[in-house]
Amino acid sequence: MTNVELSGEEIRRYGRHLIMPEVGMDGQKKLKAASVLLIGAGGLGSPLGLYLAAAGVGRIGIVDFDVVDYSNLQRQVLHSTKDVGRPKLASAKERLEGINPFVKIETHEMHLTSENALKLFSGYDIVVDGTDNFPTRYLVNDACVLTGKPNVYGSIFRFEGQVSVFATNDGPCYRCLYPEPPPPGLVPSCAEGGVLGILPGIIGTLQANETVKLIIGKGEPLVGRLLLFDALKTKFRELKLRKNPDCPVCGQHRTITSLIDYEAFCGVQSGWDSFAREEQYEITVEDLKKRLDNKDDLFILDVREPQEYQICNLNGYLIPLRDLPNRINELDTAKEIIVHCKVGGRSRQAVEFMKQSGFRKVKNLVGGIDEWAELIDPAMPRY
């Protein structure tokens, strides 16, 4: 049995755990002896940190490098309004130590990379994945497989979430389910697609539940099962996951035996670089301002969603990116067209599509309407 003791104060604190046979003194001591590494102190990391600290997990590490932004507060309940502008790790540590002074919070202010992941992971029992991009998800998975750590996975998009436990000895890993990432641009990010603020609360809390079960060794963890949650319908579904015998990282004939370049694997650089990055197809907000002041004949195409247009707009013609293929005949190839979205990702795809459709005088507004609000029109609302 684990070599830790609970003080009188801790026994009072964890009383509701201690009287349950499934946890009891043994389970609570296991929690105190355990160490968990949270990747990300954002939407999923918030409930994870709060509940794991409250539950008495002895050592909690958090990896993040971001600062708290006003737009985080809709869902990242670890941080308060007064924390805006502070490093997320600083406000997370303060909050978690406030909840439970008996847990040790270790902060790692860094980008998780192929160089630092293995060493970092080897210092913890369990890794919990709360990141927001594909390169880091594959990195976390492979590093967990290579170090033999369970990976408590959670992912969200708009109203939909996924939870599973990967990379335990006999179970499948993330690559068994998703051998390859989608090319950049094909799946919209949460920054573009939005996310219901409560969803990371639900999914992160489910991850915390799986983590605690793994530590105390009770119940049936989500190994070999993918739990899907639809917040709009309030429906849970469960799918079977199988260990892929040909998995490149956990299969019988492994081809990945050390960490790789995950940005390149996910095509992040090459993808975007080849994607309408030629300068003739781009315009900066400063140049657009000059040309509008000059009364140049420009057609502004806004490829955001109608609800985004309601928040702020440049008086552009609205065709959401998803409708563009069906409505491209509404546009005039002879006109010079400036395409914009919120930060420039969707408009870059729109420009690429329009180029393929024969448009030549088309430019992507770099940085989107957000950059316009920042540099040209500070009175414009930002979201």
Add this chain to the structure above:
Amino acid sequence: MSIQILIPTPLRQFTSNLESVAVEGNSVGEALKNLCVKYSALQKHLYSDDGKLRNFVNVYLNDEDIRYLQKESTPISDKDVVSIIPSIAGGNI
């Protein structure tokens, strides 16, 4: 035979926001092809240029991955539900 295909949130923008679509087909592959005929913008999200189902798109028949059944030629019957399970990565934002 008409069966239901469940459309995940990221792909609903290509199916007029429908969360499930009824299509004809005797195999999973036929049903998916017919789905792409109905909603052509889905094609490039599900299939590569050479017509292969993309590796990052997971297709389930009920709760089983078709990779472990008969892949796209897996036969389907009336009460079956086909689901497309996409990669999603959000979490820390």
